[in-house]
Amino acid sequence: xxxxxxxxxxxxxxxxxxxxxxxxxxxxxxxxxxxxxxxxxxxxxxxxxxxxxxxxxxxxxxxxxxxxxxxxxxxxxxxxxxxxxxxxxxxxxxxxxxxxxxxxxxxxxxxxxxxxxxxxxxxx
Numbered sequence: 001x002x003x004x005x006x007x008x009x010x011x012x013x014x015x016x017x018x019x020x021x022x023x024x025x026x027x028x029x030x031x032x033x034x035x036x037x038x039x040x041x042x043x044x045x046x047x048x049x050x051x052x053x054x055x056x057x058x059x060x061x062x063x064x065x066x067x068x069x070x071x072x073x074x075x076x077x078x079x080x081x082x083x084x085x086x087x088x089x090x091x092x093x094x095x096x097x098x099x100x101x102x103x104x105x106x107x108x109x110x111x112x113x114x115x116x117x118x119x120x121x122x123x124x
Contacts, residue, residue: 068118
């Protein structure tokens with residue numbers, strides 16, 4: 001009778017503890033003397049570094065030729081540049097859209113402040 005209870009309990013422990021043990025095997029490289037606060041802080045700092053690296057890469061102007069394909073006027077003027085619909089204040093290829101007019105768009109480079117004007121051609 002006791003033997004049956006022992007087999008039952010060991011089987012129950014395998015069912016309950018095995019998933020926990022499988023999950024904890026990923027954590028075997030963790031320093032057991034390091035607090036969870038420091039681990040969380042380290043992970044957050046890694047995430048911040050990744051985000052700042054991405055922002056630095058996005059801010060660098062890419063050598064992309066910008067082509068104004070159309071302007072949509074209404075409550076909010078929108079420009080179609082390189083097949084993207086953008087509004088004032090948005091950034092494309094390291095350049096910020098400053099103003100959208102009827103036939104042209106004024107852009108400013110993020111890194112040096114140089115202004116670029118894209119004219120709408122009258123091909124149609």
